[in-house]
Amino acid sequence: MNCGNRHIAIVGAGASGLFLAKKLSEDKRFRITVFEKNRQIGAKLRASGGGKANIFNREIRPEHYNKPAFLAKLLQKYAPERLEQQFADWGLVTVSDSEGRVYPASQFSQTVVDVLNDLPENRVEIVTEHNIQHLEYQNGKWYVDDFPTAFDAIALASGSPAGMIPKNQRNYNSYLQRILLKTRTLEASLSGFKLAQYPKSLSGCRTKAIVSLYQSNKLIHKEFGEVTFKDEGVSGIVVMNLSAYYRRLPSRENCRLEFNLIYWDERFDAVDYLAKYGNAVGLLHPKLAALHQAKPFPVTALAFPIEDTYPMESAQVCHGGIDLSEVDENFAAKNHPGMYILGEMLDVDGVCGGYNLFFAFASAAVAAEHLLGTSDGR
Numbered sequence: 001m002n003c004g005n006r007h008i009a010i011v012g013a014g015a016s017g018l019f020l021a022k023k024l025s026e027d028k029r030f031r032i033t034v035f036e037k038n039r040q041i042g043a044k045l046r047a048s049g050g051g052k053a054n055i056f057n058r059e060i061r062p063e064h065y066n067k068p069a070f071l072a073k074l075l076q077k078y079a080p081e082r083l084e085q086q087f088a089d090w091g092l093v094t095v096s097d098s099e100g101r102v103y104p105a106s107q108f109s110q111t112v113v114d115v116l117n118d119l120p121e122n123r124v125e126i127v128t129e130h131n132i133q134h135l136e137y138q139n140g141k142w143y144v145d146d147f148p149t150a151f152d153a154i155a156l157a158s159g160s161p162a163g164m165i166p167k168n169q170r171n172y173n174s175y176l177q178r179i180l181l182k183t184r185t186l187e188a189s190l191s192g193f194k195l196a197q198y199p200k201s202l203s204g205c206r207t208k209a210i211v212s213l214y215q216s217n218k219l220i221h222k223e224f225g226e227v228t229f230k231d232e233g234v235s236g237i238v239v240m241n242l243s244a245y246y247r248r249l250p251s252r253e254n255c256r257l258e259f260n261l262i263y264w265d266e267r268f269d270a271v272d273y274l275a276k277y278g279n280a281v282g283l284l285h286p287k288l289a290a291l292h293q294a295k296p297f298p299v300t301a302l303a304f305p306i307e308d309t310y311p312m313e314s315a316q317v318c319h320g321g322i323d324l325s326e327v328d329e330n331f332a333a334k335n336h337p338g339m340y341i342l343g344e345m346l347d348v349d350g351v352c353g354g355y356n357l358f359f360a361f362a363s364a365a366v367a368a369e370h371l372l373g374t375s376d377g378r
């Protein structure tokens with residue numbers, strides 16, 4: 001390494017780690033070593049958006065995250081337009097839909113990984129199949145495992161156990177055990193719900209509905225979209241979004257989901273229809289019509305108590321993680337010099353629609369600007 005160079009370690013070659021490596025590699029003063037436990041890099045990014053990767057949203061709103069105040073500040077520093085420009089500068093052509101969701105024009109998540117992984121070999125090394133077990137800070141330098149390099153800074157970008165099989169969830173991020181960081185318990189978010197008093201006969205039914213999350217008689221959140229009824233409960237993007245609001249409740253007692261199956265016109269008189277035809281055959285999905293026949297229910301308010309969300313392996317993100325009080329506005333750790341904490345490791349989670357990848361990329365972008373000395377101090 002040349003005199004005057006800074007050598008940065010990045011733990012995790014996922015969305016935030018690769019973004020940081022790419023950004024820092026544009027400056028010749030930096031050398032970067034990325035450690036990745038898997039053989040392949042960017043696994044979750046590749047799985048994102050059903051393989052298409054919804055990489056951000058043009059209309060990001062802070063209130064769709066669990067920490068709106070922190071996000072409002074971040075968005076002032078790093079708005080979606082800046083991320084869009086950054087990807088364009090790196091040659092990634094994107095398209096967006098009517099709800100502001102942005103995808104690579106290739107409609108293939110691997111394109112995003114390939115763009116991020118287009119790195120100068122002389123300045124960036126990616127060490128795959130290296131599961132970091134241990135970090136140590138000594139005399140102003142960071143050391144990882146028995147790797148010989150003394151790093152000037154380290155970025156923790158190792159994500160969360162969301163979406164992983166239970167065997168791999170165990171000991172996730174255990175390398176942090178000896179680093180004192182305030183952490184909130186990890187729970188599944190953006191997942192389906194297990195429902196109580198739920199008839200298995202609905203399994204396989206897919207329909208549109210306005211779905212509301214209630215706690216006792218209080219409406220917590222409602223959304224419209226497609227829902228899929230499964231063996232033990234429901235899933236679908238609407239339902240996953242409701243799970244994010246469910247996770248944010250201080251207590252989860254007496255929660256229920258309510259499905260308004262007459263989603264297309266609030267003036268439609270379902271009572272009149274049912275009185276006229278005597279059944280819901282021409283009105284609802286056949287499985288719902290059969291259920292209605294066997295045990296009539298209000299078609300604008302089919303309700304089931306919530307048992308829990310589906311487990312971590314079917315979640316897209318984690319609720320919880322490293323407390324935001326541990327980092328400053330540049331994602332630098334307050335109590336560990338030269339350490340940055342990025343992406344899903346932090347206690348930030350957003351709804352579906354590009355919110356979580358946006359946070360991973362934006363946190364990396366802001367940390368990169370701080371390391372490069374180009375932050376504008378906002």
Ligand SMILES: Cc1cc2nc3c(=O)[nH]c(=O)nc-3n(C[C@H](O)[C@H](O)[C@H](O)COP(=O)(O)OP(=O)(O)OC[C@H]3O[C@@H](n4cnc5c(N)ncnc54)[C@H](O)[C@@H]3O)c2cc1C
Pocket residue numbers: 011012013014015016017035036037038041042043044045047048049050053054055056130131132133157158159160162163173175315316317342343344345353354355356357358360
């Ligand atoms: C099925 C699915 C679909 C999703 N779809 C979307 C979507 O369309 N839009 C969206 O915004 N969000 C989506 N998300 C969420 C999004 O993918 C994550 O929030 C995002 O990838 C988090 O980025 P990250 O950099 O924090 O972590 P990751 O991208 O998970 O990267 C962490 C990396 O660190 C590595 N690692 C972990 N521990 C170690 C260690 N000890 N040593 C070395 N390496 C380690 C991991 O192997 C991984 O490669 C989806 C998630 C899932 C599971």
